[in-house]
Amino acid sequence: MKRLSIVSSLALMLASNAAFAETQITWWHAMGGALGETVNQIATDFNNSQDEYTITPVFKGSYEETLTAGIAAFRAGEQPNIMQVFDAGAATVIGAKGATIPVQDLLTQNGVAFDINDYISGVRYFYADADGKMIGMPFNSSSPIMYFNVDALAASGVEAPKTWEEFETTTAPALIEAGYIPLAQSHSPWIFVENFMSRHNLPFATNDNGYTGSDTQILVNSDEMKMHWTNVKEWLDEGKYAWYGASWDDNQAPFEEGKVAIWMGSSGSFGGLMQKDLPFEFSATYLPYWEEITTEPTQTFIGGASLFAMAGKSDEENAATAAFFEFLTSPEVQYMWHRETGYVPITTAAYELAKEDGHYDRFPAAEVGIQQLSLASGENTKGYRMGFYPQIRDVMNREFGRILTDETSVEAAFETIETEANELLSRFAMTQN
Amino acid sequence: MKRAGFSDRWLPVLFLLPQLTIIVIFFYWPAAHAVRSSFFLQDPFGFGETFVGIKNYTMLLDSASYLRAAWFTVIFVTLVTFLSLAIALLLAVKADKVIRGAKTYRTLLMWVYAVAPPVAGVIGLVLFDQSWGPIKDFVAQFGWDFRLGVNYFDTAFTLVVMSVWKQLPVNFIFFLSGLQSIPRSVREAALIDNRSAAGRFWDVTFPLLAPTGFFLLIINITYALFDTFGIFDTTFKGEPGNNPMTLVYKVYLDGFRGNDLGGSSAQSVILMVLVLALTIFQFRMVERRIHYT
Known part of the structure; x- marks a missing residue:
C-alpha cells in the first residue's frame, strides 16, 4: 500500500514535470458569458490535442477594457x-x-501553410495592411443582418423588405396596422453608417477608406448618409422605427418581447436568440438597401474582433501561438465556433463543412451572415482603417441620439460628426510620428 | 521648561521617509507624468509622440462636447451637493428628536452608506428602466414619458437622484453627531429666548452646525465630482451615447476607452487645478470664517 502511494506520487511528479516542460502562452479576450465558455472549450480542446503547448485564456472585460x-x-x-x-x-x-x-509572417515563419484566399472574401482584408498582408487573425467575425419575427410578418401579410423603399411604403405601414413597431436596430454607427457605406459601395474615408495613408478624412457628411438619416428620423416620428438609446441590449429586448417586428443586430446574435427560446418564430435576411442609391447592392464587411500576436515573445512561445492559430482556423474548430455562437466561419473550408453537415438545413438563418459577406464586392467593401475610431463612434452615437431626440438637425449633426472625426483623425496621425 | 525635540536633525526625516516615498511615487510622480503627457500626442503603445504645446488644452476649450460636459458638471455638482446636504440636515434634525426606537431609526437611515456607487447605479437602472422600471410606470400616470438612456433630461434626473441617495447617509451621520455635540445649556437658553422652533433652528442650531456643514460641503463637492463615476458607468451600460456626463467620466472615455493619452491628460490637469483651488478655498475659509469650537 505504502509502496503504491510512493509510486503514484512519483508518477504525479513526473507528470507535473512534463506539464512544466510545455510552453505556456496566454490569451486575453473580451468574450463574456456563453461566448466565454466556448472560448474556454476551444482552449481546452487545443491543450488536449497536443502536449507541447498550453494556452490559458483570460477574460479581461469589454472590448475597450481588453485593448486598454x-x-x-x-x-x-x-x-x-x-x-x-x-x-x-x-x-x-x-x-x-x-x-x-x-x-x-508568424504563420509562415513557423511552417504553417497560409493562403489568404482560404478566407472568405468579406473577412479577408479587414485586418490586413495596404499591401493585403494579414496582420490580425479574424476571430469572432460577424456582420449586421436583419432579423424578423416570422409570425408578425405573416400576420401583416408582408415579406421581409429587400429595399428601404419597400420598408417605407409597404412593410412598415402593414406592420403598424397589425399592431407592431416595425423596426429597431442595436448599433447605429456599425449598421447605419459603416455597413451602410459597404452595402451601397460608397467611400467612407479618403486614402482608400483609410488603408493607404494616415492623413485620412472621413466622408460621412454625404448626401446619401443625410438622406438615410433624414428618413430614419421621419420613421421615428411616424412610429415606423423605435429607438431605445445607445445600448445594444435595450434595443434588442423589444424584439425578443415580440413588440418590434424587425431588428437589426449581429449575425453573432443568432446563438443567443436560439438559446432564449422566443415565443415566436424568427428568421433573418440581408440588410436592405436604397434603390435610389444603387441597384447593385454589395457585400457588408466583418465586425467583431480579431486576434493579434503580440511582439516581444520568445521563439518557442511564438511557435505555440502559431500552432494555436493553426488549430483555431481548422475547419472543425471554426465550424464548432460558428455553430455554438453564430459568428461566421472565417474560411471557405469551414463554411463547406457546415453546409455538408446540414447546419443550414436545420437553421437557414445561420447562413445569412456569411452569405451577405460573400455577395458581390466593390472598391469600398473591404472595411475601413481609422485611428481613434472608438471616439469617432462615440461622436456618431452622441449626434444620432441628439437627432432622434430633436436636439439637433440631421444637417448640423453630420457637420459636427465630420468636424470632430477629422479633428480626431488628424490628432491620431500626429501620434504615429 | 524643556522642549521635547530631536537631537539629530536627520532622524525626523528618516521617520517621514516612508510617508514621503509613498506620496512621491503614487501622487507627485503620476501627476508630473500627466502634466508632461498633456503637451504631447502619443501613440498608445508608446512608439511615437509629437510635441503639440498647449494644443491639447485649446482643443478642449473649442470642443462643444467638452464645454457641454463642463456645464453639466457644474449643474450636477450644485444639485447633488445642495440636495444631499439639505435632505440629510432635515433627516438629522428630525432623527435628533426621536426618543423611542432612535437607534433603529438611525441605523435604517445609515445603511445605504454600505452601497458601492456602481451598485447604486444598478439599483437606479432597475428602478428607472425604460421598459419595466417601477418608477417609470409610476410617473407615467402623471403623463411623464420617462425614458432612461434616451432622453437627456430623464437620464440626468436618474443620475442626480441616485447620487443624492447614495450620499445622504454620510451627511446624515455627520449632521447628527454635530447636532448632538451642541451643548444642552445652549439649547435650553434658546428655548427661553425664542418660542418658535424654526426661529431657534436658524438662529442657534444652524450657525453652530456651520463647521460641520462647511466640511461636508467640501466633501460633497468632491464626491459629486469624482466618486459618482461608478453610477454613471453602470447607467450608461458601456455606451455613453448622447447621455449627460461629468468631466471625470470624459477623462475616462477619452483616455481609457479612446486611448487618447494627451487629450485625457490635459483634462486631468484641468481637474487637478480645480481640486487645488477647492483645497486652497477650504483652508482659507477654515482660517477666517469658520470657527470650530
Whole structure:
C-alpha cells in the first residue's frame, strides 16, 4: 500500500514535470458569458490535442477594457501572447508597428501553410495592411443582418423588405396596422453608417477608406448618409422605427418581447436568440438597401474582433501561438465556433463543412451572415482603417441620439460628426510620428 | 521648561521617509507624468509622440462636447451637493428628536452608506428602466414619458437622484453627531429666548452646525465630482451615447476607452487645478470664517 502511494506520487511528479516542460502562452479576450465558455472549450480542446503547448485564456472585460489592459501591459513588458482587438480598435494596434507580429509572417515563419484566399472574401482584408498582408487573425467575425419575427410578418401579410423603399411604403405601414413597431436596430454607427457605406459601395474615408495613408478624412457628411438619416428620423416620428438609446441590449429586448417586428443586430446574435427560446418564430435576411442609391447592392464587411500576436515573445512561445492559430482556423474548430455562437466561419473550408453537415438545413438563418459577406464586392467593401475610431463612434452615437431626440438637425449633426472625426483623425496621425 | 525635540536633525526625516516615498511615487510622480503627457500626442503603445504645446488644452476649450460636459458638471455638482446636504440636515434634525426606537431609526437611515456607487447605479437602472422600471410606470400616470438612456433630461434626473441617495447617509451621520455635540445649556437658553422652533433652528442650531456643514460641503463637492463615476458607468451600460456626463467620466472615455493619452491628460490637469483651488478655498475659509469650537 505504502509502496503504491510512493509510486503514484512519483508518477504525479513526473507528470507535473512534463506539464512544466510545455510552453505556456496566454490569451486575453473580451468574450463574456456563453461566448466565454466556448472560448474556454476551444482552449481546452487545443491543450488536449497536443502536449507541447498550453494556452490559458483570460477574460479581461469589454472590448475597450481588453485593448486598454493590453496596451498598459505592453508598455510594462507584460503583454499576453495573444490579444483580442475589436474592429474599431484595429487602427490603433496595426498603426503601432512593432507591437504585434503580423499573423501572416508568424504563420509562415513557423511552417504553417497560409493562403489568404482560404478566407472568405468579406473577412479577408479587414485586418490586413495596404499591401493585403494579414496582420490580425479574424476571430469572432460577424456582420449586421436583419432579423424578423416570422409570425408578425405573416400576420401583416408582408415579406421581409429587400429595399428601404419597400420598408417605407409597404412593410412598415402593414406592420403598424397589425399592431407592431416595425423596426429597431442595436448599433447605429456599425449598421447605419459603416455597413451602410459597404452595402451601397460608397467611400467612407479618403486614402482608400483609410488603408493607404494616415492623413485620412472621413466622408460621412454625404448626401446619401443625410438622406438615410433624414428618413430614419421621419420613421421615428411616424412610429415606423423605435429607438431605445445607445445600448445594444435595450434595443434588442423589444424584439425578443415580440413588440418590434424587425431588428437589426449581429449575425453573432443568432446563438443567443436560439438559446432564449422566443415565443415566436424568427428568421433573418440581408440588410436592405436604397434603390435610389444603387441597384447593385454589395457585400457588408466583418465586425467583431480579431486576434493579434503580440511582439516581444520568445521563439518557442511564438511557435505555440502559431500552432494555436493553426488549430483555431481548422475547419472543425471554426465550424464548432460558428455553430455554438453564430459568428461566421472565417474560411471557405469551414463554411463547406457546415453546409455538408446540414447546419443550414436545420437553421437557414445561420447562413445569412456569411452569405451577405460573400455577395458581390466593390472598391469600398473591404472595411475601413481609422485611428481613434472608438471616439469617432462615440461622436456618431452622441449626434444620432441628439437627432432622434430633436436636439439637433440631421444637417448640423453630420457637420459636427465630420468636424470632430477629422479633428480626431488628424490628432491620431500626429501620434504615429 | 524643556522642549521635547530631536537631537539629530536627520532622524525626523528618516521617520517621514516612508510617508514621503509613498506620496512621491503614487501622487507627485503620476501627476508630473500627466502634466508632461498633456503637451504631447502619443501613440498608445508608446512608439511615437509629437510635441503639440498647449494644443491639447485649446482643443478642449473649442470642443462643444467638452464645454457641454463642463456645464453639466457644474449643474450636477450644485444639485447633488445642495440636495444631499439639505435632505440629510432635515433627516438629522428630525432623527435628533426621536426618543423611542432612535437607534433603529438611525441605523435604517445609515445603511445605504454600505452601497458601492456602481451598485447604486444598478439599483437606479432597475428602478428607472425604460421598459419595466417601477418608477417609470409610476410617473407615467402623471403623463411623464420617462425614458432612461434616451432622453437627456430623464437620464440626468436618474443620475442626480441616485447620487443624492447614495450620499445622504454620510451627511446624515455627520449632521447628527454635530447636532448632538451642541451643548444642552445652549439649547435650553434658546428655548427661553425664542418660542418658535424654526426661529431657534436658524438662529442657534444652524450657525453652530456651520463647521460641520462647511466640511461636508467640501466633501460633497468632491464626491459629486469624482466618486459618482461608478453610477454613471453602470447607467450608461458601456455606451455613453448622447447621455449627460461629468468631466471625470470624459477623462475616462477619452483616455481609457479612446486611448487618447494627451487629450485625457490635459483634462486631468484641468481637474487637478480645480481640486487645488477647492483645497486652497477650504483652508482659507477654515482660517477666517469658520470657527470650530
